[in-house]
Amino acid sequence: MVSVLDRKLLRDIRALRGQVVTIALLIGAGVAVLVMSVSSFLSLRGAQQAFYAESHFAEAYAEVERAPRTLLARIAEIPGVALAEGRVTGEARVDWPGAEVPVAGRVLSLPVGGEQPALNRLRLLAGRLPEPTRHDEAVIHAAFAEARGVRPGDEIAVILNGRRERFRITGIAHSPEFVFTSRPGNPLPDDRGFVVLWANEDAVARAFDMQGAFDQVVLTLAPGASEPAVIAELDRLLLPWGGRGAYGRRDQPSHRFLEDELAEQRTLAVTVPLVFFGIAAFLLNVVLGRMVEAQREQVAALKALGYPSFPIALHYAKFVAMICLLGSALGVAAGAWMGAGMLGNYRPFFRFPELPYLLPAWLPLLAAAASFAVALLGVLAALRRILRLPAAEGLRPARPAAFGGRVLGGVGRRLGARAKIPLRGLLGRPLRTLLTVLGIALAVPMVVLGLFWWDAMDSMVELQFDRIERGDAFVALTDPRPSRAVREMARLPGVLAAEGQRIVPVRLRAAQRSRLLALTGLPEGAALRVPRDVDLRPVPIPRHGIALSRRLAERLGVREGDTVQVEVLEGARRVHDLPVAALVEDIIGFTALMEIGALNRLMREDDLVSHVALRVDPLAAEALWQRLAERPRVAATNVKAVWLRVFDEVIAGLVLTSAVTLTGFGVIIAVGVVYNSARVALQERGWEMASLRVLGFTRREVSRILLAELALAVLVAVPLGLVLAQWFVGLILGARDNESFDVPAVISTATFATAALVVLGAALASALVVRRRIDRLDLIAALKARD
Incomplete structure (x- = not known):
C-alpha cells in the first residue's frame, strides 16, 4: 500500500520534474568525471601491468662502450640480480622513399638461435622472428609499421654505423621498452619518423663491430634486492669497459613517460572528482536546501498531523535517492563513454598490444554512493532547521526579508x-x-x-x-666531431646559420638526491638556443658553473649559488663539483647547461661538438634534409x-x-x-x-x-x-x-x-x-x- 508520503514523493517529482532533471544532470556531471578519470587510469595501469608481466620487462639497464660477453657471468653473480642479459644496440637511419625528413631508428639484437630474449620479450602481431642463420631479416615495431603500411615480406634499407644494409621484414611486434616511442630529442611520439628494428645478434654485432661483445645489459632483481646497491656494483664492474651509468626502470625513457602520464592521471582522478563533488555538494546544498525551505509549510502540516520527524526525513532522503539514481545512471553512462574516448586518444601515445577499457563493478557503485552522500548533505541542513520548528510556527509564512534603512540607509527609502x-x-x-x-x-x-x-x-x-629553441633543425652526429663540422654544415646550400653543441650524459647529485640527464654545452652568445629566466629574459651561458632549469633545481633541492656534483657518464667518468650559476625556465624535460668550452675542458677533450642547430631557408629546406640524410656522420635530423x-x-x-x-x-x-x-x-x-x-x-x-x-x-x-x-x-x-x-x-x-x-x-x-x-x-x- 502506497503511503501518504510516498504519494507526495511521486507528486513532487512530477511537479518539480524540470528541477529534478537539472539537479540529476549536476550529480551526473560529478559521477561522469569520477568514472571517466578513474576508469581511464585503471585501464592504462592494467594494460601496463599486464604487458610488463607478460614480456618480462627489465628492471635495470646499463650501457657500455664495449664489454666481453664473459662479463655477463660476473654480472649475474651480483647479489640481488635475478637474471641478466647482454645485447648489442645502435642508432640507425632508414632510407625511406618519399620521407619528408630522414627517418631515425634504433636496432637491437635478438639472442643467438632465433629465440625470444629472456627479458623485454616481443609480442608478435604478425609474422615470425628472424631465422637464426639469416642476417638480412628483422622484426619491426608495430607503430612504424602501422604508420607507414609495412607488412611482413617488405624490405627496408637501413644505414648502420655508416654502412647501408637491407633487411626483409619477417614480423611486426610490440615491445615493453617502446610503449612510448619518439625520435631522439623529441618528447612526442612520431610513428612516421622513428623506427625500431630487431635483428639477429650476429647481424647487429657485425654492423657495429661488436662480435663477442655487448654494449647494453638488461636485468631483473631478486625479491627484496636493493636497486641502488645493484646499480652501484654494476657501475663498478662496467667502469673499465666504458660504462655509461646504470639506471633503474624509472629512468627508462618509455617507462618514465608512461609513469608521468599515469601519475598525472592518478592526480586528476583524485583532484578533479573532488573538485566536482565539492562543487556539487555546495550547489545541492543551495538548490535542495532552498527547495526544502519552500516546503516548510508542508513539513509543518505533516508534523501537525502527527508524523514523526524520522519518516519526514526519510521522505526527503527518498526524494534525494530518486534524483541520485537518475543522475548516477546518466553519469555512469556518460563517464564510461568519455573514458573509452579518452583511452582512444591515448592509443597514438602508448602502444600496447591490447588497451581494453576497464570499468570495474565497484566504480559505478562508489560513484552512486558518493553522489547520494553529497546530495544528502545538501538537504539535511535545511531539513534539520525546518524539523526543529514548532508546527504552528512552520504553518505561518516565513518572515519577510529585512530590508530598509538598515541595509541601504537613505538610499533604500528613495528607491x-x-x-x-x-x-x-x-x-x-x-x-x-x-x-x-x-x-x-x-x-x-x-x-x-x-x-x-x-x-x-x-x-x-x-x-x-x-x-x-630558435633554430629550424637540430642535427645529431653519430659521434663527437671537431668544431669544423659546424663550419662545414654552415656552408651547405640553404643553411643560414649553424651553431655547435656538445651534449653528454651526466648524473647530477645534491645530498641524497640524484638525476640522470643530458648536460648541454652551448657557445657563448648562442642565438639558436637562448636560455631564459622566469621573466623570459635571456640568461647568459655561465662560463664557470652550471645552469639548471628551475624545476630540476627544485627536484634536487638546490638554489642558485649551491653546489652540485656532476658525474660524467662518458669517457673517463670523472666527477666534478660545480656551482649552480643560474636558473632557467624550461617546458620539456629538465635542462642543464654549460658554456661549450668549459664543458670540453671538463671532459678533457678537444673542441668537439655532438649536435648542430641550424637556421634554414624555407625554400631550400627539403633539399637540405635530403643532403643531410646522405651524410654518414649524421645520426638524426629533428625538424x-x-x-x-x-x-x-x-x-x-x-x-x-x-x-x-x-x-x-x-x-x-x-x-x-x-x-x-x-x-x-x-x-x-x-x-x-x-x-x-x-x-x-x-x-x-x-x-x-x-x-x-x-x-x-x-x-x-x-x-x-x-x-x-x-x-x-x-x-x-x-x-x-x-x-x-x-x-x-x-x-x-x-x-x-x-x-x-x-x-x-x-x-x-x-x-x-x-x-x-x-x-x-x-x-x-x-x-x-x-x-
Missing part, C-alpha cells in the same frame, strides 16, 4: 517599488544570496578548465620554440616544423576532448544553479507575483522584478568565477607531478571571455524558461489561502 523588490530578495537574505552567487560563479572555472589547455599549449610552443605538426596531431585530440567535456559540465552547472534558483524563487514568491499582477502589473513587469534579482546575482557571480578559475587552474596544475612537460597556468583573455559568455548564455536560457512559467502563473491558485 521605487520595482527596485526595492529584487534588492530585498538579494540583500534581505545575504547568506542565501551569497551561496547562490558562489554557486553560479563555480560554473565559470569548469569552462575555463576545459578551454585553458589551448592557451597552455600555445604558451608552451611559443616559449620553447620561438624564444628558447621543428615536423615536431610542431606532430604536436598538433597528437595533442589536439586530448585537448579537444577535455575542452568539450569540461565546457559541457560548466554549462550543466550554470543551468542547474540559475534555473533552480529562479524556480525556487518563483515558488517562494508566487503569492507576491500573483498579487502584483492583480494590482495591475503586467507580465513583463512581474518577470522583470524576479529576473532582475537573478540578473544581479549572475553579474556579480561571473567576475568572481573568473577569479576562482585562475585559482582552480593553479590548484590542479600544482598537483601534477610530471617531468616530461611543465604546463604553465596561462589563461588568455579570450578564454575568460568565452567562459563568461557561456555562463551568461546558460543563465539567459534558464531565465527564458522561467519567464515562460511566470507568464503561465495561475493567479487564483497562487492567491488561495494557505492550507
Whole structure:
C-alpha cells in the first residue's frame, strides 16, 4: 500500500520534474568525471601491468662502450640480480622513399638461435622472428609499421654505423621498452619518423663491430634486492669497459613517460572528482536546501498531523535517492563513454598490444554512493532547521526579508517599488544570496578548465620554440666531431646559420638526491638556443658553473649559488663539483647547461661538438634534409616544423576532448544553479507575483522584478568565477607531478571571455524558461489561502 508520503514523493517529482532533471544532470556531471578519470587510469595501469608481466620487462639497464660477453657471468653473480642479459644496440637511419625528413631508428639484437630474449620479450602481431642463420631479416615495431603500411615480406634499407644494409621484414611486434616511442630529442611520439628494428645478434654485432661483445645489459632483481646497491656494483664492474651509468626502470625513457602520464592521471582522478563533488555538494546544498525551505509549510502540516520527524526525513532522503539514481545512471553512462574516448586518444601515445577499457563493478557503485552522500548533505541542513520548528510556527509564512534603512540607509527609502523588490530578495537574505552567487560563479572555472589547455599549449610552443629553441633543425652526429663540422654544415646550400653543441650524459647529485640527464654545452652568445629566466629574459651561458632549469633545481633541492656534483657518464667518468650559476625556465624535460668550452675542458677533450642547430631557408629546406640524410656522420635530423605538426596531431585530440567535456559540465552547472534558483524563487514568491499582477502589473513587469534579482546575482557571480578559475587552474596544475612537460597556468583573455559568455548564455536560457512559467502563473491558485 502506497503511503501518504510516498504519494507526495511521486507528486513532487512530477511537479518539480524540470528541477529534478537539472539537479540529476549536476550529480551526473560529478559521477561522469569520477568514472571517466578513474576508469581511464585503471585501464592504462592494467594494460601496463599486464604487458610488463607478460614480456618480462627489465628492471635495470646499463650501457657500455664495449664489454666481453664473459662479463655477463660476473654480472649475474651480483647479489640481488635475478637474471641478466647482454645485447648489442645502435642508432640507425632508414632510407625511406618519399620521407619528408630522414627517418631515425634504433636496432637491437635478438639472442643467438632465433629465440625470444629472456627479458623485454616481443609480442608478435604478425609474422615470425628472424631465422637464426639469416642476417638480412628483422622484426619491426608495430607503430612504424602501422604508420607507414609495412607488412611482413617488405624490405627496408637501413644505414648502420655508416654502412647501408637491407633487411626483409619477417614480423611486426610490440615491445615493453617502446610503449612510448619518439625520435631522439623529441618528447612526442612520431610513428612516421622513428623506427625500431630487431635483428639477429650476429647481424647487429657485425654492423657495429661488436662480435663477442655487448654494449647494453638488461636485468631483473631478486625479491627484496636493493636497486641502488645493484646499480652501484654494476657501475663498478662496467667502469673499465666504458660504462655509461646504470639506471633503474624509472629512468627508462618509455617507462618514465608512461609513469608521468599515469601519475598525472592518478592526480586528476583524485583532484578533479573532488573538485566536482565539492562543487556539487555546495550547489545541492543551495538548490535542495532552498527547495526544502519552500516546503516548510508542508513539513509543518505533516508534523501537525502527527508524523514523526524520522519518516519526514526519510521522505526527503527518498526524494534525494530518486534524483541520485537518475543522475548516477546518466553519469555512469556518460563517464564510461568519455573514458573509452579518452583511452582512444591515448592509443597514438602508448602502444600496447591490447588497451581494453576497464570499468570495474565497484566504480559505478562508489560513484552512486558518493553522489547520494553529497546530495544528502545538501538537504539535511535545511531539513534539520525546518524539523526543529514548532508546527504552528512552520504553518505561518516565513518572515519577510529585512530590508530598509538598515541595509541601504537613505538610499533604500528613495528607491521605487520595482527596485526595492529584487534588492530585498538579494540583500534581505545575504547568506542565501551569497551561496547562490558562489554557486553560479563555480560554473565559470569548469569552462575555463576545459578551454585553458589551448592557451597552455600555445604558451608552451611559443616559449620553447620561438624564444628558447630558435633554430629550424637540430642535427645529431653519430659521434663527437671537431668544431669544423659546424663550419662545414654552415656552408651547405640553404643553411643560414649553424651553431655547435656538445651534449653528454651526466648524473647530477645534491645530498641524497640524484638525476640522470643530458648536460648541454652551448657557445657563448648562442642565438639558436637562448636560455631564459622566469621573466623570459635571456640568461647568459655561465662560463664557470652550471645552469639548471628551475624545476630540476627544485627536484634536487638546490638554489642558485649551491653546489652540485656532476658525474660524467662518458669517457673517463670523472666527477666534478660545480656551482649552480643560474636558473632557467624550461617546458620539456629538465635542462642543464654549460658554456661549450668549459664543458670540453671538463671532459678533457678537444673542441668537439655532438649536435648542430641550424637556421634554414624555407625554400631550400627539403633539399637540405635530403643532403643531410646522405651524410654518414649524421645520426638524426629533428625538424621543428615536423615536431610542431606532430604536436598538433597528437595533442589536439586530448585537448579537444577535455575542452568539450569540461565546457559541457560548466554549462550543466550554470543551468542547474540559475534555473533552480529562479524556480525556487518563483515558488517562494508566487503569492507576491500573483498579487502584483492583480494590482495591475503586467507580465513583463512581474518577470522583470524576479529576473532582475537573478540578473544581479549572475553579474556579480561571473567576475568572481573568473577569479576562482585562475585559482582552480593553479590548484590542479600544482598537483601534477610530471617531468616530461611543465604546463604553465596561462589563461588568455579570450578564454575568460568565452567562459563568461557561456555562463551568461546558460543563465539567459534558464531565465527564458522561467519567464515562460511566470507568464503561465495561475493567479487564483497562487492567491488561495494557505492550507
